[in-house]
Amino acid sequence: QVQLVQSGAEVKKPGASVKVSCKATGYSFTGYYMHWVRQAPGQGLEWMGRINPNSGDTNYAQKFQARVTMTRDTSITTAYMELIRLRSDDTAVYYCVRAVPYTNGLDVWGQGTTVTVSS
Amino acid sequence: QSVLTQPPSASGTPGQRVTISCSGGSSNIGSNTVNWYQQLPGAAPKLLIYDNNQRPSGVPARFSGSKSGTSASLAISGLQSEDEADYYCAAWDDSLNGVVFGAGTKQTVL
Numbered sequence: 001q002v003q004l005v006q007s008g009a010e011v012k013k014p015g016a017s018v019k020v021s022c023k024a025t026g027y028s029f030t031g032y033y034m035h036w037v038r039q040a041p042g043q044g045l046e047w048m049g050r051i052n053p054n055s056g057d058t059n060y061a062q063k064f065q066a067r068v069t070m071t072r073d074t075s076i077t078t079a080y081m082e083l084i085r086l087r088s089d090d091t092a093v094y095y096c097v098r099a100v101p102y103t104n105g106l107d108v109w110g111q112g113t114t115v116t117v118s119s
Numbered sequence: 120q121s122v123l124t125q126p127p128s129a130s131g132t133p134g135q136r137v138t139i140s141c142s143g144g145s146s147n148i149g150s151n152t153v154n155w156y157q158q159l160p161g162a163a164p165k166l167l168i169y170d171n172n173q174r175p176s177g178v179p180a181r182f183s184g185s186k187s188g189t190s191a192s193l194a195i196s197g198l199q200s201e202d203e204a205d206y207y208c209a210a211w212d213d214s215l216n217g218v219v220f221g222a223g224t225k226q227t228v229l
Contacts, residue, residue, distance in 0.1 A: 035218065037164075044121070044205075044207065044220060044221075044222045044223045045156070045158075045164065045207055045209075045220045045223070046220065047209075047217055047218040047219065047220060049217070050218075059216055059217060060217075061215070061217045062215065062217070095163060095164075100166075100169055100175075103152060103154070103169050103170050104151075104152075104154065104209070104210070104211045104218055105152075105154045105166055105169025105170065105173075105175075106154070106156070106164075106166055106209075107166045107169070107175055109163040109164060109165070110163070111163065112163055
């Protein structure tokens with residue numbers, strides 16, 4: 001079945017980097033955009049950006065432009081999101097999410113990866 | 120402050136019809152389609168409505184979406200206790216060149 005499985009929880013110190021992986025199974029990996037969305041504790045959803053797994057082209061939210069990199073490895077159908085220069089307010093659950101073709105409807109969500117930034 | 124505006128809370132009794140509004144602007148809802156997500160406590164969000172009014176397979180028909188101009192609405196007919204959740208609207212924003220979410224509406228079933 002269609003599934004996105006993310007890497008495990010991370011604890012990082014301020015200023016460090018984190019790289020979250022998202023393994024896609026059950027569908028054609030290169031046929032669907034992959035988005036990344038985060039949710040801070042008790043807060044709403046925040047879009048970080050997306051990657052076209054076929055071309056590698058990316059769009060990043062302005063807020064994260066200088067600190068985020070989204071990549072993919074089509075040979076192992078895995079997408080990655082790296083966030084650098086972590087701050088305490090980056091503490092959140094990070095989701096990879098598949099988009100419905102030709103829309104930005106996000107139809108398959110990973111289980112989420114908790115990233116905690118604390119000194 | 121979110122680009123899309125939703126009421127922070129809504130409530131209804133079982134069986135009632137409730138609506139949740141989502142207000143935006145010309146660069147987002149006014150020129151792109153709207154999607155709605157349901158997030159149950161402790162769970163990942165789930166796509167409820169896409170392209171303004173389309174339901175993914177498995178989503179009950181009592182959930183419906185509509186859009187007019189720069190506003191959109193999610194309606195729940197025959198409210199059930201399991202509908203108690205947070206609901207988020209979202210749309211692509213041409214000015215920001217990205218997806219924007221509303222802040223979410225907490226739906227309570229009395």
